[in-house]
Amino acid sequence: MDYKAILQSIQQLLSSPKGKLFGKTFRFLFLFGIVGLLLYQLSQIGFKELWDAMPRNIWFYLIFLVMYFALPLTEQFIYRMSLDFDFWTGFKVFIKKKVLNQELIGYSGEAYFFVWAKDNLKESPKRIFQVLKDNTIISALASTLAALFLLSLFSYFVNVNLFQGQFLDSTTMVAGAGILVILVVLIFTFRKSIISVDRATAFKMFMVHEIRIFIVYSLEIIQWMIVIPTIPMYVWFTFLSVKIISTRIPFLPNQDLVFVSASLGIAQYVDISEAEIGGILLCSNALMKFLNLIFFLLFFNDRKKAEPKENGK
16 A cells, blocks of 8 residues: 555645635544533533632632643753754643643643644654654553652541541552652663664653643642641542542543542541532632633634744754
């Protein structure tokens, strides 16, 4: 089978008047579908309930904004180590990548980024794929290692007994963390067969992801404590443990809503009002979807070509 001929035929078809019409129609339907999905999810939460449950402390919202932009900004830094594009273009691209991963399915954002980079950057598809693959592997290792470490720490030191007697007890998590550390060491040792970047760059990417994860988790606990300062710290660690587990399940749609549902069920066992914790978590979830909707509408049809970084930065 002549793949080059097939690819050339597809390119010719897409560049034809009918192909261009198809592309515009697909982009419109895609936009309509994402907007409809976001509005539907907001309506399922309940607009009046969300308004009544919204925290009144301004710091809750300022911290939320820092958490929202943490991933797009760190990915900007990481990808610009290997690819050449300006900051503002990258900001819009990584916001859209974040929205697609959160609102569609895991790694749909990576697929979008590959198509965008292939069309806009002066790099070969092979090179773009390598950079994307490297970051995906390193990010997954960093987030999983951080999750296992924090779960083990909470379970051992903070008396989080949510998983005692179950398959996710502290011993299992410590063992899992140890295995993952060994895996990280092996990947960095035999990196040439797995990732394409040099060891120093790979380590820098890994540490950027780890720092981001620990900052975001810390800010999340601070955000909750600002709204309900009377709740003991171990309770917040319990809820954060539930969130870490729910976000580790691959290809799970609406992970945040799954976390909210699980948290409401747990609230009665840790002596906290379901209405209070529900208000915090539903408000965060609604704010996330609202910002996703706004930025998606703002940036989706932006077709501006990427501009090279200045002074090679």
